[in-house]
Amino acid sequence: xxxxxxxxxxxxxxxxxxxxxxxxxxxxxxxxxxxxxxxxxxxxxxxxxxxxxxxxxxxxxxxxxxxxxxxxxxxxxxxxxxxxxxxxxxxxxxxxxxxxxxxxxxxxxxxxxxxxxxxxxxxxxxxxxxxxxxxxxxxxxxxxxxxxxxxxxxxxxxxxxxxxxxxxxxxxxxxxxxxxxxxxxxxxxxxxxxxxxxxxxxxxxxxxxxxxxxxxxxxxxxxxxxxxxxxxxxxxxxxxxxxxxxxxxxxxxxxxxxxxxxxxxxxxxxxxxxxxxxxxxxxxxxxxxxxxxxxxxxxxxxxxxxxxxxxxxxxxxxxxx
Amino acid sequence: xxxxxxxxxxxxxxxxxxxxxxxxxxxxxxxxxxxxxxxxxxxxxxxxxxxxxxxxxxxxxxxxxxxxxxxxxxxxxxxxxxxxxxxxxxxxxxxxxxxxxxxxxxxxxxxxxxxxxxxxxxxxxxxxxxxxxxxxxxxxxxxxxxxxxxxxxxxxxxxxxxxxxxxxxxxxxxxxxxxxxxxxxxxxxxxxxxxxxxxxxxxxxxxxxxxxxxxxxxxxxxxxxxxxxxxxxxxxxxxxxxxxxxxxxxxxxxxxxxxxxxxxxxxxxxxxxxxxxxxxxxxxxxxxxxxxxxxxxxxxxxxxxxxxxxxxxxxxxxxxxxxxxxxxxxxxxxxxxxxxxxxxxxxxxxxxxxxxxxxxxxxxxxxxxxxxxxxxxxxxxxxxxxxxxxxxxxxxxxxxxxxxxxxxxxxxxxxxxxxxxxxxxxxx
Numbered sequence: 001x002x003x004x005x006x007x008x009x010x011x012x013x014x015x016x017x018x019x020x021x022x023x024x025x026x027x028x029x030x031x032x033x034x035x036x037x038x039x040x041x042x043x044x045x046x047x048x049x050x051x052x053x054x055x056x057x058x059x060x061x062x063x064x065x066x067x068x069x070x071x072x073x074x075x076x077x078x079x080x081x082x083x084x085x086x087x088x089x090x091x092x093x094x095x096x097x098x099x100x101x102x103x104x105x106x107x108x109x110x111x112x113x114x115x116x117x118x119x120x121x122x123x124x125x126x127x128x129x130x131x132x133x134x135x136x137x138x139x140x141x142x143x144x145x146x147x148x149x150x151x152x153x154x155x156x157x158x159x160x161x162x163x164x165x166x167x168x169x170x171x172x173x174x175x176x177x178x179x180x181x182x183x184x185x186x187x188x189x190x191x192x193x194x195x196x197x198x199x200x201x202x203x204x205x206x207x208x209x210x211x212x213x214x215x216x217x218x219x220x221x222x223x224x225x226x227x228x229x230x231x232x233x234x235x236x237x238x239x240x241x242x243x244x245x246x247x248x249x250x251x252x253x254x255x256x257x258x259x260x261x262x263x264x265x266x267x268x269x270x271x272x273x274x275x276x277x278x279x280x281x282x283x284x285x286x287x288x289x290x291x292x293x294x295x296x297x298x299x300x301x302x303x304x305x306x307x308x309x310x311x312x313x314x315x316x317x318x319x320x321x
Numbered sequence: 322x323x324x325x326x327x328x329x330x331x332x333x334x335x336x337x338x339x340x341x342x343x344x345x346x347x348x349x350x351x352x353x354x355x356x357x358x359x360x361x362x363x364x365x366x367x368x369x370x371x372x373x374x375x376x377x378x379x380x381x382x383x384x385x386x387x388x389x390x391x392x393x394x395x396x397x398x399x400x401x402x403x404x405x406x407x408x409x410x411x412x413x414x415x416x417x418x419x420x421x422x423x424x425x426x427x428x429x430x431x432x433x434x435x436x437x438x439x440x441x442x443x444x445x446x447x448x449x450x451x452x453x454x455x456x457x458x459x460x461x462x463x464x465x466x467x468x469x470x471x472x473x474x475x476x477x478x479x480x481x482x483x484x485x486x487x488x489x490x491x492x493x494x495x496x497x498x499x500x501x502x503x504x505x506x507x508x509x510x511x512x513x514x515x516x517x518x519x520x521x522x523x524x525x526x527x528x529x530x531x532x533x534x535x536x537x538x539x540x541x542x543x544x545x546x547x548x549x550x551x552x553x554x555x556x557x558x559x560x561x562x563x564x565x566x567x568x569x570x571x572x573x574x575x576x577x578x579x580x581x582x583x584x585x586x587x588x589x590x591x592x593x594x595x596x597x598x599x600x601x602x603x604x605x606x607x608x609x610x611x612x613x614x615x616x617x618x619x620x621x622x623x624x625x626x627x628x629x630x631x632x633x634x635x636x637x638x639x640x641x642x643x644x645x646x647x648x649x650x651x652x653x654x655x656x657x658x659x660x661x662x663x664x665x666x667x668x669x670x671x672x673x674x675x676x677x678x679x680x681x682x683x684x685x686x687x688x689x690x691x692x693x694x695x696x697x698x699x700x701x702x703x704x705x706x707x708x709x710x711x712x713x714x715x716x717x718x719x720x721x722x723x724x725x726x727x728x729x730x731x732x733x734x735x736x737x738x739x740x741x742x743x744x745x746x747x748x749x
Contacts, residue, residue: 113642198517
């Protein structure tokens with residue numbers, strides 16, 4: 001038997017190989033179809049207990065994971081808690097030990113501190129899936145972005161992708177950079193210099209100062225959400241100016257190539273980083289991303305639970321291993 | 322009480338001495354050095370052949386956590402850890418709880434140190450009341466109670482006016498003002514060095530500029546006032562350059578660097594190792610090189626540990642929330658020998674100077690010399706002895722070191738304070 005294609009956990013894409021990432025994407029393919037059925041359920045994870053441990057508010061990621069879990073017949077518990085920064089660390093150690101004691105199989109964790117998923121993974125035997133840790137990684141988001149690009153363009157190798165906006169605070173950007181570069185895409189970032197992290201070029205990406213240049217270069221734009229609190233923190237002068245200088249606006253879109261694809265991880269600030277006509281327009285694949293999110297998360301859960309990629313077709317058909 | 326250390330390599334940088342010799346201690350003082358010196362009847366003879374006999378090490382920057390966080394360290398355990406590391410004198414920073422900002426608090430440290438019986442402990446008083454940065458503490462009263470320097474370490478003295486005043490007022494007492502150089506708006510919220518590793522890990526960075534801006538400011542204020550500014554735990558290439566230029570211009574500035582800053586880079590933070598989290602943070606390879614060069618050419622005067630104990634639970638948390646700091650007293654000499662002497666950067670006498678005679682002189686402390694009549698504060702160590710860092714065996718109460726498991730050269734064999742043995746290595 002082949003060894004499982006992933007380790008115990010999915011903490012990020014940085015330490016995965018291109019083969020592992022392709023494996024994940026390929027495994028997602030058969031699961032897409034499950035969500036299209038009248039009865040959207042297969043017994044693959046029957047008897048498995050999964051905790052969705054969210055230390056940060058999130059609607060769509062949590063719901064997407066929950067659908068993925070339920071469609072695989074797992075038993076799920078949602079723990080949503082906001083924590084004060086003083087108690088945070090103690091809570092996480094104690095939470096880990098308590099979860100372990102309850103013999104759960106998997107934990108999906110969202111946490112405001114970078115490294116929190118790894119911290120948890122090192123302390124429990126259950127599988128840990130990172131659903132976003134601080135400004136570090138959000139691997140399932142990047143996987144669904146990759147899957148969407150592959151769906152639409154038929155390949156990832158050689159595709160030019162520009163990630164636009166607040167790269168400094170974005171875990172989506174980091175996971176996308178790792179995933180895309182490993183699969184052979186050309187990656188660029190574009191945003192105000194105050195929102196680009198130091199040494200970003202060393203990760204193998206090109207930097208565009210102006211959004212117009214980025215849009216002329218790219219085959220795909222991945223437009224990040226601009227957190228509104230960045231303005232108060234002095235990174236940019238105003239949302240209005242941000243839209244004027246860096247927004248993916250209707251006017252700029254009209255000047256761009258008609259094949260240019262627009263992704264957005266959501267939730268969108270319409271009229272800030274992206275204009276509504278663009279978000280709702282023919283080049284937007286934003287809802288396709290959301291659909292793929294469930295399939296990708298089913299694939300991650302399936303593989304971490306020990307499922308073999310070559311049997312995913314059978315799993316889809318309702319067979320168990 | 323009489324003790325003869327026989328046949329060791331006696332190194333005393335304060336007098337340019339480096340020879341195989343005997344050293345005689347009588348009644349707690351250095352009595353004589355010479356090959357023909359013999360022990361009077363009834364005295365102890367210690368065979369130091371193959372070992373180095375040097376002035377006890379002096380650390381001008383430690384945190385002993387008493388009062389306030391005795392679960393992490395006390396004056397007694399800190400003084401014992403120091404002795405085990407070859408230190409005979411250590412300066413205790415005032416960021417205790419409550420802050421050591423008055424004569425009673427300084428007196429408490431002195432009292433605890435006397436009872437501890439390890440290395441000598443010299444309190445450093447706070448620059449400002451409560452280290453809040455707005456009102457000068459009573460320097461004169463603290464000096465009267467035993468303070469040897471002033472610092473708000475843990476925090477920078479943010480107000481340039483307060484720093485200026487401190488540098489002026491401290492001149493009355495002839496003691497240095499030691500500053501933790503960090504421009505707070507640039508460093509705000511940062512947990513490691515700002516660079517490619519912080520970008521990869523998604524952690525908020527502290528740019529080198531945050532340190533360098535304050536170094537530049539302090540140099541300018543030292544120039545303005547003529548006061549002695551001592552710059553704590555220098556970590557960047559830019560800081561070394563600024564200090565080098567200031568010294569060329571005759572500014573009254575001194576500086577220290579820590580073993581971790583001449584040994585490790587920000588790569589050590591990979592995997593979110595909270596034992597690699599300290600402030601100032603571990604920087605880049607070019608910074609490490611600059612610190613080493615600064616120690617070689619004297620731009621950096623002294624090696625200090627910034628020994629910062631935290632109990633086990635404190636570091637068991639997310640990187641963002643873990644406290645800054647590592648312990649250093651029991652690994653400093655080994656790191657100095659392994660990282661600076663072994664590669665040929667510093668001679669052994671120069672390393673001892675940076676860890677003993679120079680810091681003692683900067684802070685006007687007794688010790689740092691083997692001159693006849695000086696207190697017999699002596700370290701005996703095996704410069705070739707290799708040992709593996711085992712945090713569980715530390716005398717310190719805390720275990721927060723990034724060096725666990727590392728093989729180091731340079732093993733302390735015996736430490737004397739005022740002629741009294743405060744540490745003796747278990748026979749192996």
